[in-house]
Amino acid sequence: MNILSYNPGHDGAIVFLQNSHLRMCNEAEKNSNYRHSAVSCPDVFNALGEMDEIPDVLCVGGWWPRDHYDFLHGSDVHVGYRGIEKRDMITSRRRLLGKEIRYFSSSHERSHLLCAFGMSSLSRGTPCYALIWEGSIGAFYEIDEKLNITLLGDVLHQPGNRYGLLYGLADPTFPKNGPYPRTSDAGKLMALASFSTRTVPSDKEKKLLSFLLDGPYKDLSAYDELENAPYLNVGVGDPEFRNFVGIYSDAIFDCFYRFAEANLREKRPLVIAGGCGLNCDWNSKWKDSGLFTDVFIPPVANDSGSAIGTAIDAQFHFTGNPKISWDVYSGLDFIMGAFDSTLYDVFETNYELLADLLASDVILGWASGRYEIGPRALGNRSILAAPFLKATTTRLNKIKQREQFRPIAPVCLEEDAAIWFGCARPSPYMLYTYVAKTDALAAVTHVNGTARLQTVTQQTNQLLYELLSAFKARTGYGVLCNTSLNFNGKGFINNMKDLSTYTVEHGLDGFVINGRAYLLKDSSAYRAFLAKSGTLQLKEHSSR
Numbered sequence: 001m002n003i004l005s006y007n008p009g010h011d012g013a014i015v016f017l018q019n020s021h022l023r024m025c026n027e028a029e030k031n032s033n034y035r036h037s038a039v040s041c042p043d044v045f046n047a048l049g050e051m052d053e054i055p056d057v058l059c060v061g062g063w064w065p066r067d068h069y070d071f072l073h074g075s076d077v078h079v080g081y082r083g084i085e086k087r088d089m090i091t092s093r094r095r096l097l098g099k100e101i102r103y104f105s106s107s108h109e110r111s112h113l114l115c116a117f118g119m120s121s122l123s124r125g126t127p128c129y130a131l132i133w134e135g136s137i138g139a140f141y142e143i144d145e146k147l148n149i150t151l152l153g154d155v156l157h158q159p160g161n162r163y164g165l166l167y168g169l170a171d172p173t174f175p176k177n178g179p180y181p182r183t184s185d186a187g188k189l190m191a192l193a194s195f196s197t198r199t200v201p202s203d204k205e206k207k208l209l210s211f212l213l214d215g216p217y218k219d220l221s222a223y224d225e226l227e228n229a230p231y232l233n234v235g236v237g238d239p240e241f242r243n244f245v246g247i248y249s250d251a252i253f254d255c256f257y258r259f260a261e262a263n264l265r266e267k268r269p270l271v272i273a274g275g276c277g278l279n280c281d282w283n284s285k286w287k288d289s290g291l292f293t294d295v296f297i298p299p300v301a302n303d304s305g306s307a308i309g310t311a312i313d314a315q316f317h318f319t320g321n322p323k324i325s326w327d328v329y330s331g332l333d334f335i336m337g338a339f340d341s342t343l344y345d346v347f348e349t350n351y352e353l354l355a356d357l358l359a360s361d362v363i364l365g366w367a368s369g370r371y372e373i374g375p376r377a378l379g380n381r382s383i384l385a386a387p388f389l390k391a392t393t394t395r396l397n398k399i400k401q402r403e404q405f406r407p408i409a410p411v412c413l414e415e416d417a418a419i420w421f422g423c424a425r426p427s428p429y430m431l432y433t434y435v436a437k438t439d440a441l442a443a444v445t446h447v448n449g450t451a452r453l454q455t456v457t458q459q460t461n462q463l464l465y466e467l468l469s470a471f472k473a474r475t476g477y478g479v480l481c482n483t484s485l486n487f488n489g490k491g492f493i494n495n496m497k498d499l500s501t502y503t504v505e506h507g508l509d510g511f512v513i514n515g516r517a518y519l520l521k522d523s524s525a526y527r528a529f530l531a532k533s534g535t536l537q538l539k540e541h542s543s544r
Helices: 041-049 108-119 158-170 187-191 203-213 239-263 280-288 303-319 351-359 389-399 414-421 460-473 496-506 526-535 533-543
Strands: 002-007 013-018 020-028 059-063 090-094 097-105 128-132 136-142 149-154 270-273 342-348 365-368 381-384 411-412 434-435 448-454 454-456 480-484 508-512 514-520
Touching: 002 303, 013 041, 020 041, 020 303, 041 342, 059 303, 090 187, 097 108, 097 303, 108 128, 108 136, 108 270, 108 303, 108 496, 128 239, 136 239, 149 239, 149 351, 158 187, 158 203, 158 239, 187 280, 203 239, 203 303, 270 280, 280 434, 351 365, 351 460, 351 514, 351 526, 365 496, 381 389, 389 480, 411 414, 411 448, 414 434, 414 454, 454 460, 460 480, 496 508, 496 514
Parallel strands: 002 059, 059 097, 128 270, 365 508, 411 454
Antiparallel strands: 002 013, 013 020, 090 097, 128 136, 136 149, 342 514, 365 381, 381 480, 411 480, 434 448, 508 514
């Protein structure tokens, strides 16, 4: 059965499942569109261009009132956002290009649950627990051997939105009567939580903590005597505010942990979905909690996975099969095109050359194959750099035009992950934190000594594996800085024009694509490399 599925709005995506295999996930924010973009006409045409046959099923995720739902009694909750029963599905028959096809839709809640279960390694019929924590939903579920879903409890209303709102309290630029937190603030707060060195709140902080956890999350102005609130407009660099961020982050996690400890009686696997599933510290706490036999989070835990989840739900409804095979590199191919190549020295590359350049503090864009699904750069749309100097972190954040408190993640050969990060298991999707075991990797070690690690094998990403192996031969470390190749506030770069513009305007030293290295002639780091190694040696490298 072939299924075309789309999530039209926030974190929009179009997905094609072909005989239970994820053939394509086209995310609307990619190709330098704004973060969290809705699906547009070009996204539809791009997706259709990836297909070679008319689908059997067309499906759409729930909670979009313009598609088929009405508002419920004038509230802001749409019929279809919540719902875990079969009655929360819609099926019909329609025509597409002269062919009669089936139409399917189910709730947003089910899309998260089916995405997490369907993409996990759990075999069909495995009972498990599920956690959805996102902007709106914060709940635990039980999934039985027939994929019947039982809501065990709503733990915290609006956990993701509550989490992000704290950043706005300290940020003087955030309007305190604004209706929602900014979508970018949750990720920034996750970085700030690592700066916390205090675990006990003061009496004044306890009142703020109670409001943030129990109050009307939408409006900071509802806080009594807001003008006297702790950390109001102090700036996110305030050390005591950063201490409170860690306290608050722990408090949200503890709400869910206490519920799980009290109510999840069986020792079963846990699958996690929702945007809070991108919080690596929380994921690591679940993994290490001892409450579950295993923990799985898909790389598309946020709403970018909703279209996949709805497609899996449709497949389960029509065929009884809730499982799919998939590869994280299921996005679209990089788009070649015209650009000013005279700005670059161009070389047919080998990994020894690239390792030598990186070891000499040259910072490179890296575009390879199809882009990775989800918001994390996993080695196909990345910026790569040597991991040794804290100054490299500073330069990378300057290139990315973001705050200097933001960490840079490491990508590491899986066979070396235990040595440098104490990671004895695969961590291919950059969803967990580990403690660095050496002071040598300063550029990828956060302020609290942790690192948000991605591990790589020859099977998961052969080209990146070859580069890491060459860098290890050159430096002794199979580790590189890995951060997303994107304009600030936008999804991954996916075309040559944008890549060249980014390189010139943001200060990359060059980029590698399709077996060629393009080194920016005006780059000071590249010129220093030439002065040190010589043009002749560079040409010899490239000819091997």
